[in-house]
Amino acid sequence: MHETDANRFPYADFPTGWFAIAASHEIGAGEVKPLHNFGVDLVLYRTESGQAVVTDPYCPHLGAHLGYGGKVEGDSIRCPFHHWKFDTTGRCTSVPFAPAPAKARLRIWPTAEHNDMILVWYDAQGRAPLWEMPDFEQTLAPELQGFATYNDIKTYPQEILENGADWLHFNTIHTTRQLEGGIDPKSHGDHTLVFWFQTKGMDNDSAMDHFRGEVAYYGPGYARNLSWGKPFPNMTVENSVYATPVDRGTLQIRSMHRIVPSADNQVPLDGLKQIFAGLGPEITRQLEQDVVIWEKKAYFAQPMLAASDGPILKYRKWYQQFYPNGPAQSAAIGKVA
Numbered sequence: 617m618h619e620t621d622a623n624r625f626p627y628a629d630f631p632t633g634w635f636a637i638a639a640s641h642e643i644g645a646g647e648v649k650p651l652h653n654f655g656v657d658l659v660l661y662r663t664e665s666g667q668a669v670v671t672d673p674y675c676p677h678l679g680a681h682l683g684y685g686g687k688v689e690g691d692s693i694r695c696p697f698h699h700w701k702f703d704t705t706g707r708c709t710s711v712p713f714a715p716a717p718a719k720a721r722l723r724i725w726p727t728a729e730h731n732d733m734i735l736v737w738y739d740a741q742g743r744a745p746l747w748e749m750p751d752f753e754q755t756l757a758p759e760l761q762g763f764a765t766y767n768d769i770k771t772y773p774q775e776i777l778e779n780g781a782d783w784l785h786f787n788t789i790h791t792t793r794q795l796e797g798g799i800d801p802k803s804h805g806d807h808t809l810v811f812w813f814q815t816k817g818m819d820n821d822s823a824m825d826h827f828r829g830e831v832a833y834y835g836p837g838y839a840r841n842l843s844w845g846k847p848f849p850n851m852t853v854e855n856s857v858y859a860t861p862v863d864r865g866t867l868q869i870r871s872m873h874r875i876v877p878s879a880d881n882q883v884p885l886d887g888l889k890q891i892f893a894g895l896g897p898e899i900t901r902q903l904e905q906d907v908v909i910w911e912k913k914a915y916f917a918q919p920m921l922a923a924s925d926g927p928i929l930k931y932r933k934w935y936q937q938f939y940p941n942g943p944a945q946s947a948a949i950g951k952v953a
């Protein structure tokens with residue numbers, strides 16, 4: 617850990633919740649993949665019947681790493697070293713030429729697959745999942761769906777997702793229109809928070825760049841941004857952003873972005889494809905602008921805000937629930953006297 621990291625963010629633990637560790641298409645049936653997230657090595661595999669499984673990497677026999685040479689056999693993973701086999705619950709089911717020791721187990725991480733992402737549950741206190749993640753409508757046009765991963769970003773999931781509550785920065789950094797909005801009463805439990813927003817003055821102005829949208833948070837690692845309006849006739853544009861810890865102070869971001877045409881859509885597929893083609897580069901453009909800020913900024917627990925700011929404190933108050941052990945140090949960084 618760099619000393620500067622501890623000084624610029626007060627929470628030592630990774631937040632509790634579901635985090636994306638791969639897009640569904642990145643691991644096929646029978647494949648095995650080593651991962652590093654939440655400060656530890658992990659192994660992701662997919663059984664031949666299609667279930668994604670995340671396990672601790674080291675075989676309880678003599679410690680071989682299952683992510684390097686481990687093989688999927690049916691619904692089990694076989695260790696590369698002496699061929700012990702483990703089922704999807706982590707139980708050892710077979711050992712060559714001997715009965716399987718009853719106590720031999722792999723630790724399996726709670727894993728789920730929603731909206732074309734594989735999600736794993738993390739909790740510093742080791743609790744079982746406290747909520748399930750939602751499923752949204754399926755993508756009907758795969759050519760209108762894209763994925764991107766951005767690795768090795770030096771910040772914290774809370775800082776990434778704060779973007780959705782920081783409406784002023786869309787104008788100042790990303791040069792979009794000014795936004796206004798509020799909390800959407802449509803909430804789905806304590807672990808969710810929804811803000812609606814729209815461009816300022818859109819009711820009295822016929823310009824073509826006005827839009828509305830919402831950002832819906834589901835736990836500490838996922839923000840689903842939806843936009844619709846004049847630039848996107850008869851459709852909803854989705855940018856689902858997943859922030860997943862790698863090590864303390866380092867994370868990866870995944871984006872699943874797509875266009876969902878409405879039932880009365882009049883835009884031909886070519887037109888939709890053209891709008892979609894602009895989406896990925898726009899997300900990357902905005903992200904690169906944000907990364908420069910994120911990687912150097914400090915988190916002020918009590919920031920000095922102005923009337924033009926979005927609901928940043930509401931977002932932060934909501935987010936604190938995901939740190940069961942609270943802040944690691946006094947929240948005095950940048951405190952306003």
Ligand code: FES
Nearest residue numbers: 675677678695698
């Ligand atoms: S180390 Fe895995 S079977 Fe021996």
Ligand SMILES: [Fe+2]
Nearest residue numbers: 779785902906
């Ligand atoms: Fe941004």
